[in-house]
Amino acid sequence: MAYLPDDTPLPEPTPDDYPYWESxxxxxxxxxxxxxxxxxxxxxxPLCSRCASSNVTWTQVSGRGExxxxxxxxxxxxxxxxxxxPYNVAVVMLEDASDVRLVSNVVDAAPEEMxxxxxxxxxxxxxPGDTFLPRFRKA
Amino acid sequence: xxxxxxxxxxxFADSCAIAGIGQTEFAKRGGITDRTEFHLCCEAIxxxxxxxxxxxxxxxxxxxxxxxxxxxxxxxxxxxxxxIRFSNLVWGAGGGGCTGAVMNAALAxxxxxxxxxxxxxxxxxxxxxxxxxxxxxxxxxxxMAPFGLMSPGQKTALPFRxxxxxxxxxxxxxxxVAVTFREHAQTNPAALMYGKPMTLEDHANSRMIxxxxxxxxxxxxxxxxxxxxxxxxxxxxxxxxKPTRIxxxxxxxxxxxxxxxxxxxxxxxxxxxxxxxxxxxRHLFPMAGISPQDLDCAQIYDAFSSIVIMALEDxxxxxxxxxxxxxxxxxxxxxxxxLPTNTAGGLLSEGYLQGFNLIPEAVRQMRGTSLNQVADAxxxxxxxxxxxxxxxxxxxxx
Numbered sequence: 001m002a003y004l005p006d007d008t009p010l011p012e013p014t015p016d017d018y019p020y021w022e023s024x025x026x027x028x029x030x031x032x033x034x035x036x037x038x039x040x041x042x043x044x045x046p047l048c049s050r051c052a053s054s055n056v057t058w059t060q061v062s063g064r065g066e067x068x069x070x071x072x073x074x075x076x077x078x079x080x081x082x083x084x085x086p087y088n089v090a091v092v093m094l095e096d097a098s099d100v101r102l103v104s105n106v107v108d109a110a111p112e113e114m115x116x117x118x119x120x121x122x123x124x125x126x127x128p129g130d131t132f133l134p135r136f137r138k139a
Numbered sequence: 140x141x142x143x144x145x146x147x148x149x150x151f152a153d154s155c156a157i158a159g160i161g162q163t164e165f166a167k168r169g170g171i172t173d174r175t176e177f178h179l180c181c182e183a184i185x186x187x188x189x190x191x192x193x194x195x196x197x198x199x200x201x202x203x204x205x206x207x208x209x210x211x212x213x214x215x216x217x218x219x220x221x222x223i224r225f226s227n228l229v230w231g232a233g234g235g236g237c238t239g240a241v242m243n244a245a246l247a248x249x250x251x252x253x254x255x256x257x258x259x260x261x262x263x264x265x266x267x268x269x270x271x272x273x274x275x276x277x278x279x280x281x282x283m284a285p286f287g288l289m290s291p292g293q294k295t296a297l298p299f300r301x302x303x304x305x306x307x308x309x310x311x312x313x314x315x316v317a318v319t320f321r322e323h324a325q326t327n328p329a330a331l332m333y334g335k336p337m338t339l340e341d342h343a344n345s346r347m348i349x350x351x352x353x354x355x356x357x358x359x360x361x362x363x364x365x366x367x368x369x370x371x372x373x374x375x376x377x378x379x380x381k382p383t384r385i386x387x388x389x390x391x392x393x394x395x396x397x398x399x400x401x402x403x404x405x406x407x408x409x410x411x412x413x414x415x416x417x418x419x420x421r422h423l424f425p426m427a428g429i430s431p432q433d434l435d436c437a438q439i440y441d442a443f444s445s446i447v448i449m450a451l452e453d454x455x456x457x458x459x460x461x462x463x464x465x466x467x468x469x470x471x472x473x474x475x476x477x478l479p480t481n482t483a484g485g486l487l488s489e490g491y492l493q494g495f496n497l498i499p500e501a502v503r504q505m506r507g508t509s510l511n512q513v514a515d516a517x518x519x520x521x522x523x524x525x526x527x528x529x530x531x532x533x534x535x536x537x
Contacts, residue, residue: 004287009273011281021281043282043403049395069301069404069411072350077290078273086350089288091297091404101404104286111350116304133285 002125003107003135004087007080010127017044019058025131027124030058031097040098061097063122064139068093068101072111088114092136106136113138141428148387152426155245156375156382157535158255159193159368160499161186165331165490168360169265179364180209180261181217187366192379193255198368200225200256202244204236205493207260208267214257224253229390229531233291233401234440234494235524239531241498242388244369254370260495261364269360270491279402292357292443293349294400295526299445300351302412305460308448310351312463314342316444317355317487319471324484326510331359332488356444358486365495367502383505386518387427387534391418396528406528414446416453416522416530424455427518427534431455434534435516436504437478438497441485446525447471451478454520454532473511482511494523498533505537 013021020043023030033040034048035055047054070090076082088109091101106120120136127133144152161183164171171179188195195218201211202225211226225247229236237260244256264270273289274280288294302308321337324330337355345354375382396406396415410417424430431454439447448462456478457465465471471480483489483500490496501519503509517537524530 004285008287009275009280009284011285013281017281042405043279069297069304071293071296071300072347073287073293074347074349077271077293078284078287081287084287087287089286089293089297099405099408103283103288103404116301127285135286 002127003105004084005080006128008078010129016046020044023058024134027132028060029063029122029134030060031094031100033057033059040100042100042102061094063134064095065092065120065136067091067106067114067116067118067120069116070114072114086111090114090136092120102134104135106138108137144428145425148426151246151249152428153384153386154249154372155369155385156372157367157385157502158370158375158378158380158382159187159189159191160502161190162329162365162496162499163363165329165361165363167331168269168362171263171265171362176261176263176266176364177209177213179263180259181214183261183364183366184214184218184257184259187257187368190380191368193368195219196221197255198257199223200244200247200253202227202240202256202258203260204229204240205231205233209261225256229529231527231529233524233527234442235527235529236390236531237494237523238388238498238521238533239390239523239529241367241369241385241533242390242531245385245388248369248371254374256369257366258369259364259366260492262492263362264360265362271357271360278398282403291401291526292352295443295446296349296352297400297404298412299449302449303351305412308463312448312467313351313356313444314339315466316441316447316471317342319466320441320481320485321488323473323482323511324488327483327489330484330489331361332484352443352445355487358442358491359488361490361492363490363492365492365499367498381506381537383502384536385533386429386536387423389419389423389426390529390531391422392528392530393418398527401527412449413453414449414525414530415528416450416532419530419532420454423532423534429518429534433518434478434520435518436482436513437480437520438485438501438522439480439520440494440497440522440525441481441487442491442525444487447480450522450525454522473513479511479513482509482513497521501535505535
């Protein structure tokens with residue numbers, strides 16, 4: 001069973017970011033990187049903010065990181081989540097992609113265990129549509 | 140203690156004034172059923188014109204922001220405006236564009252494009268969707284909603300959590316903000332929380348919404364509308380009310396912010412735990428020719444109580460990390476505070492028109508007619524926005 005219920009809204013890929021989401025089906029976390037100057041960027045955007053190049057690579061990263069900030073949701077704002085509260089939402093700073101952060105969840109951390117600086121590692125959580133979402137576990 | 144203004148903005152600064160204010164009654168979401176949101180919008184604009192001593196047909200421009208629904212061409216028909224010369228909406232989904240709309244109105248007047256611009260905002264969360272619930276159209280929603288990050292409260296709590304970590308900010312500071320504004324609402328019969336006083340204990344016992352926010356850290360859901368009339372300082376002198384001068388008006392967003400906490404949270408690490416209003420402040424005070432310490436009162440965007448603590452730091456009222464101490468020492472209070480703030484109750488206790496109702500209260504302070512009048516107040520800061528990237532602010536003066 002996934003961390004959040006199956007009827008939680010799923011990502012809606014666009015022409016700008018489908019390689020990011022597509023990599024999840026293969027359980028690969030690929031972050032958009034400028035092919036010319038090497039700057040990572042997230043979420044994906046058409047041009048590099050540093051050098052304005054539109055040449056990109058989708059670079060696989062380790063999935064190791066730490067909690068940069070977090071909240072614990074007690075009041076659900078979507079019908080699907082009424083039974084899921086309390087759940088955490090963490091902003092995870094990836095270890096090897098400049099300052100790129102992912103909004104995600106730490107699936108095995110109780111509310112009182114959450115703290116900034118908590119070391120986490122990638123966990124592929126199966127969701128509807130034969131794909132996975134990048135969530136995290138305590139490292 | 141006015142200082143010299145930067146040459147490039149010297150002509151625009153202090154060139155315009157707010158000549159009229161209007162607001163409908165405020166009701167809890169769903170409380171207004173006899174008139175539509177559009178009807179309220181028209182009423183508020185008519186009231187602002189009347190307050191200024193203008194015929195509503197004298198309006199020749201319109202400005203608003205965010206997801207305002209009622210377009211100037213429709214207002215033109217309803218109000219019988221002979222000709223529209225300026226019609227403008229500030230980009231950005233949220234309240235960050237609120238005082239930016241006033242800036243745009245003033246720019247149009249200063250340029251001579253038009254004479255009397257109505258700046259307005261109407262919002263009936265009871266007639267349309269609730270801002271505190273999941274919004275399927277949110278920009279960048281794919282990066283948030285699948286992980287359960289859906290409402291502005293959940294999103295803006297993230298930078299504040301980081302603020303708590305970086306500065307050791309006590310979570311109790313939130314209660315001091317909420318309780319102070321609730322107290323201010325007790326003299327304002329228009330406020331939704333009029334007659335409902337609150338103690339720090341009440342706040343601490345209210346239910347957790349999204350840790351660290353409790354119920355009373357979150358703004359109200361309101362039905363209502365408000366409007367102001369912006370004109371030149373010279374024209375305003377000939378109208379009914381004492382003009383409220385617009386000393387400075389600024390919009391800005393810092394590099395890399397994008398939608399900030401309302402998006403993927405990839406804004407710069409160094410400014411993550413701010414409201415991204417530092418760029419606004421950098422331009423605002425030089426344009427006004429005063430310093431933050433010269434302010435007599437303030438109306439600070441308080442969609443969530445945390446935003447006030449962070450904004451006080453961003454605007455230089457206090458040093459970074461000192462916002463919590465500032466509010467816990469009672470400095471937002473009308474009686475004895477260094478900077479009496481949200482004197483009508485703010486978005487937390489008066490009503491939530493996505494920041495707009497802070498402007499009429501700032502004008503009342505400058506006219507000397509606030510129900511929580513700050514003695515001898517001559518300047519007032521008005522800020523807009525707390526979540527997404529775009530921010531704006533005004534400095535008003537008598």
